[in-house]
Amino acid sequence: MNAHTAASRRQLLQGMGALVVLISAPAEVLAQTAKITDGLPHPAELDSWIAIAADGKVTAFFGKPDVGLGVEMAIAQIVAEELDVPLDRVSIVMADTKRTCDQGGVSGSTGVQLGGAMLRGAAAEARRLLVEQASVKLGVATDKLEVRDGVVSVIGAPRKKVTYAQLIKGGRFDAKLDWNGKTGNTLLATGKAKPKTPDQYRLVGTSPKRRDIPGKVHGTYPYAADYRPPGMLHGRTIQPPVAGAKPVSVDEASIARFSRAKVLRKGDFIGVVAPREWDAIQAARTLKVTWSQGPSPLFDSETLYDHIRKAPVVKREVVQNLGAVDETLKGGGLLVEAEYEWPFQTHASMGPGCAVADVRPDGITLWNPSQKTFATAQGVAKLLGRPVESVHSIYVQGPGSYGRNDAGDACADAAVMSSLAGKPVRVQWMRADGHGWDPKGAASIHEVRAAIGADGKMAAYDYLSKGVNRMDVNTFEQDPQDFLAGQRLGFPNTPTPNFGTPEDSYVVPNRRMAWETIPKLMEGASPLRTSHLRDPLGPQIHFASESFIDECAAAAKADPVAFRLAHIQAPRHRAVIEAAAKAANWKAGPPGARRGGSGSTVTGTGFAYANRGQTIVAVVSEVEVDKTTGRVWPRRFWVAHECGLVINPDNLKLVIEGNVVHGASRALFEEVKFDADNVTTTDWISYPILGMEDAPETMEMVLLNRPDLPPSGAGEPSTRPVAAAIANAIYDATGARMRRAPFTRQRMKAALAKA
Amino acid sequence: MADQVSLTVDGKKRKVAADPRTPLLYILRDDLELNSPHFGCGLGQCGACTVQIDGKPVRSCVTPASAAEGKTVTTLIGLGTPEHPHPIQAAYIEEQTPQCGYCISGWMMTAAALLKEKPHPTDAEIREALAGLKCRCGTHMAIMRAVKRAAAMNV
Numbered sequence: 001m002n003a004h005t006a007a008s009r010r011q012l013l014q015g016m017g018a019l020v021v022l023i024s025a026p027a028e029v030l031a032q033t034a035k036i037t038d039g040l041p042h043p044a045e046l047d048s049w050i051a052i053a054a055d056g057k058v059t060a061f062f063g064k065p066d067v068g069l070g071v072e073m074a075i076a077q078i079v080a081e082e083l084d085v086p087l088d089r090v091s092i093v094m095a096d097t098k099r100t101c102d103q104g105g106v107s108g109s110t111g112v113q114l115g116g117a118m119l120r121g122a123a124a125e126a127r128r129l130l131v132e133q134a135s136v137k138l139g140v141a142t143d144k145l146e147v148r149d150g151v152v153s154v155i156g157a158p159r160k161k162v163t164y165a166q167l168i169k170g171g172r173f174d175a176k177l178d179w180n181g182k183t184g185n186t187l188l189a190t191g192k193a194k195p196k197t198p199d200q201y202r203l204v205g206t207s208p209k210r211r212d213i214p215g216k217v218h219g220t221y222p223y224a225a226d227y228r229p230p231g232m233l234h235g236r237t238i239q240p241p242v243a244g245a246k247p248v249s250v251d252e253a254s255i256a257r258f259s260r261a262k263v264l265r266k267g268d269f270i271g272v273v274a275p276r277e278w279d280a281i282q283a284a285r286t287l288k289v290t291w292s293q294g295p296s297p298l299f300d301s302e303t304l305y306d307h308i309r310k311a312p313v314v315k316r317e318v319v320q321n322l323g324a325v326d327e328t329l330k331g332g333g334l335l336v337e338a339e340y341e342w343p344f345q346t347h348a349s350m351g352p353g354c355a356v357a358d359v360r361p362d363g364i365t366l367w368n369p370s371q372k373t374f375a376t377a378q379g380v381a382k383l384l385g386r387p388v389e390s391v392h393s394i395y396v397q398g399p400g401s402y403g404r405n406d407a408g409d410a411c412a413d414a415a416v417m418s419s420l421a422g423k424p425v426r427v428q429w430m431r432a433d434g435h436g437w438d439p440k441g442a443a444s445i446h447e448v449r450a451a452i453g454a455d456g457k458m459a460a461y462d463y464l465s466k467g468v469n470r471m472d473v474n475t476f477e478q479d480p481q482d483f484l485a486g487q488r489l490g491f492p493n494t495p496t497p498n499f500g501t502p503e504d505s506y507v508v509p510n511r512r513m514a515w516e517t518i519p520k521l522m523e524g525a526s527p528l529r530t531s532h533l534r535d536p537l538g539p540q541i542h543f544a545s546e547s548f549i550d551e552c553a554a555a556a557k558a559d560p561v562a563f564r565l566a567h568i569q570a571p572r573h574r575a576v577i578e579a580a581a582k583a584a585n586w587k588a589g590p591p592g593a594r595r596g597g598s599g600s601t602v603t604g605t606g607f608a609y610a611n612r613g614q615t616i617v618a619v620v621s622e623v624e625v626d627k628t629t630g631r632v633w634p635r636r637f638w639v640a641h642e643c644g645l646v647i648n649p650d651n652l653k654l655v656i657e658g659n660v661v662h663g664a665s666r667a668l669f670e671e672v673k674f675d676a677d678n679v680t681t682t683d684w685i686s687y688p689i690l691g692m693e694d695a696p697e698t699m700e701m702v703l704l705n706r707p708d709l710p711p712s713g714a715g716e717p718s719t720r721p722v723a724a725a726i727a728n729a730i731y732d733a734t735g736a737r738m739r740r741a742p743f744t745r746q747r748m749k750a751a752l753a754k755a
Numbered sequence: 756m757a758d759q760v761s762l763t764v765d766g767k768k769r770k771v772a773a774d775p776r777t778p779l780l781y782i783l784r785d786d787l788e789l790n791s792p793h794f795g796c797g798l799g800q801c802g803a804c805t806v807q808i809d810g811k812p813v814r815s816c817v818t819p820a821s822a823a824e825g826k827t828v829t830t831l832i833g834l835g836t837p838e839h840p841h842p843i844q845a846a847y848i849e850e851q852t853p854q855c856g857y858c859i860s861g862w863m864m865t866a867a868a869l870l871k872e873k874p875h876p877t878d879a880e881i882r883e884a885l886a887g888l889k890c891r892c893g894t895h896m897a898i899m900r901a902v903k904r905a906a907a908m909n910v
């Protein structure tokens with residue numbers, strides 16, 4: 001292990017961290033950038049993952065960001081665990097195209113699941129090499145050595161010892177890993193070391209507190225929106241009032257009264273910049289643009305579900321087709337049929353998209369909160385026609401993202417504006433841009449049928465999703481077409497049609513699961529283009545499938561939990577369902593049996609469960625329905641959650657809590673509406689979400705820890721059963737079956753009138 | 756441009772050359788680099804930009820800087836320090852309340868004002884005081900726990 005310039009570069013960078021340094025020392029920045037480019041981290045090098053400084057401080061380089069769910073701490077726990085160093089000695093550098101390997105970004109709840117596995121192996125390999133070194137130095141076989149707090153000592157003779165810092169002396173490991181040749185989520189590079197077994201864990205499974213929270217609480221934590229490189233301009237993007245309209249002419253004189261405000265135009269893309277933010281905002285509001293007049297591109301969202309029903313099928317896929325479904329459905333027994341509807345929904349992140357781009361002749365820097373740091377670099381490079389190596393994309397946290405929100409779009413806008421202005425540009429979208437123009441979660445209908453046999457079990461089950469394509473713009477925004485700016489600049493959007501069907505483990509001898517997609521509602525840059533929104537299709541698909549199971553139980557006059565268990569053999573799934581029922585003190589009986597309350601306020605309890613990959617979740621919801629106002633209050637929840645090995649139980653509970661509240665908000669309040677011209681729900685009044693007045697009172701959690709199984713992700717799965725659990729609780733309380741989300745007061749009252 | 760705004764922010768007297776009609780949010784963020792009030796909506800609908808003026812929570816995105824002229828403005832930085840945190844700050848850390856934390860000025864500044872007025876609010880009073888604020892990450896229950904914990908620290 002010899003000292004090496006790259007290692008000192010590492011340490012230099014480590015200290016750099018915050019941009020504060022960058023801002024006060026721009027000359028140094030350029031020098032450092034030059035040093036960085038001469039040595040991009042390579043996945044097959046251990047030094048790309050773990051560095052130990054001369055003072056014993058450990059830096060792990062993690063190629064995914066933490067969007068605010070506490071992944072940073074989970075990774076630190078894993079690394080500190082495997083290395084046997086104190087947690088506070090470990091810092092994590094996250095998602096930076098010049099400093100970390102491409103581990104795919106935030107994606108499908110894989111942060112701990114896949115990203116953590118990579119770091120676990122790298123840390124274990126680092127430990128193995130250090131212990132080998134210690135063995136030579138101390139003249140004792142490795143199996144006679146132990147490590148604690150970064151000190152390797154002889155078992156039984158603790159005074160014979162050497163520290164990691166003394167061994168590595170601030171140098172490199174210079175060790176190769178066996179790399180599977182992949183980049184992204186599936187990147188894996190392994191060493192010879194065997195990571196610890198769960199019984200050896202000291203840190204994993206405990207709940208140290210997150211390190212970003214004190215800064216957030218004291219107002220000093222830097223978000224992407226807070227970056228201000230010297231000479232930076234504030235930019236705002238101009239969106240057409242009618243979707244699809246193109247600018248015919250722009251009256252630059254119309255903004256002359258705003259100090260140094262300037263119009264930046266490239267093709268159909270228009271931005272406005274000014275040195276002062278308020279000037280940029282006012283100029284963007286004031287700018288006179290003449291737009292092309294064409295036929296209205298959309299239709300009234302009131303007719304959305306009819307539109308989907310009648311629309312031609314672009315693609316159909318039968319995901320599962322067991323036995324003879326149609327024959328069994330026709331062959332008698334109790335037939336249950338229902339159709340469910342789910343609207344477009346928006347991320348509506350707490351702040352609209354914001355990023356800072358500095359496009360220079362010699363390189364591009366992007367400070368951005370896009371979940372896909374590496375893909376964003378590729379997309380921006382292609383958008384501007386520059387080599388991808390010239391782009392340095394640095395993840396900086398923004399408002400929470402729950403999939404592919406508008407962060408990447410704002411970043412692309414900033415890059416286009418900076419390339420036109422020749423200066424760094426910070427773009428923040430306005431609220432109406434965020435609600436109106438972010439990529440949307442897909443709208444769909446779900447037709448489900450089942451035949452229940454004399455044994456009270458489903459003999460046949462037929463499930464069909466029909467909806468808009470799930471992902472018009474790729475959540476990996478590696479092509480210009482995946483950015484709104486790219487579409488405005490004429491890059492054709494050519495998504496692959498795709499939808500989905502439920503994930504569960506019901507055994508039905510005759511079972512068909514299929515999906516169909518319909519044509520895009522409009523071509524060109526669309527405010528209804530879709531992309532992934534937390535648990536991409538989970539909420540809509542399982543709203544339908546888990547409501548339907550409840551409808552079957554009601555038809556069969558069976559207890560919904562018992563009815564589920566009668567169709568499930570998988571032991572892990574049964575364990576989760578049973579744990580949730582037990583926690584909730586579930587009172588057996590068919591839907592309606594748990595009804596309570598008095599006067600105009602009635603209560604009921606509903607059950608739903610699903611898995612997302614290897615993670616299994618069951619949710620019990622108790623609601624209070626006010627029959628006069630139609631208000632549904634999701635008052636109590638019980639959640640059983642199994643995601644393999646639990647790394648940080650307290651944080652896991654908070655992640656689940658956030659998912660369930662977010663899921664309840666979507667089930668009860670959220671619907672993107674549009675008219676023939678454009679999206680009309682462009683603020684928090686027209687697009688209400690759950691607030692403190694409707695927040696649940698209690699949520700009890702059962703975490704089924706399975707140290708024998710790898711961690712399987714928790715950032716999204718608990719979102720998916722929530723809507724059905726609430727709908728089933730509403731039915732239990734009122735006898736009204738909610739088949740269209742969200743369950744607004746108006747819809748609730750209408751359903752009560754019919755029930 | 757002789758336009759100037761004078762205010763006291765987080766205990767310091769500050770003078771900024773700016774049009775006094777500019778919303779306070781941009782003066783705090785861009786001129787004074789006090790970044791904790793965030794732009795969430797610019798419409799007074801979400802609370803992400805909340806600061807206190809003379810102890811009262813206001814939404815700085817729709818408050819002209821002139822309204823703070825000669826008054827005392829408090830951001831999260833002035834609410835308490837890591838060494839001497841405000842009870843709501845200590846409670847937020849203890850409860851690990853925020854996820855992204857982008858929303859927290861609204862909740863913490865409003866809760867701090869509530870606790871001053873009513874040191875021991877009931878659940879219903881907390882819900883009422885915090886109604887209308889937005890948190891997209893769904894941390895409402897953790898916020899509730901933090902406010903109650905902070906109230907318990909109030910002697």
Ligand code: FES
Pocket residue numbers: 793794795796797798799800801802803804805814815816817
């Ligand atoms: S940003 Fe001021 S209330 Fe939303």
Ligand code: FES
Pocket residue numbers: 068350399400853854855856857858859889890891892893894
């Ligand atoms: S913590 Fe993310 S919006 Fe509240």
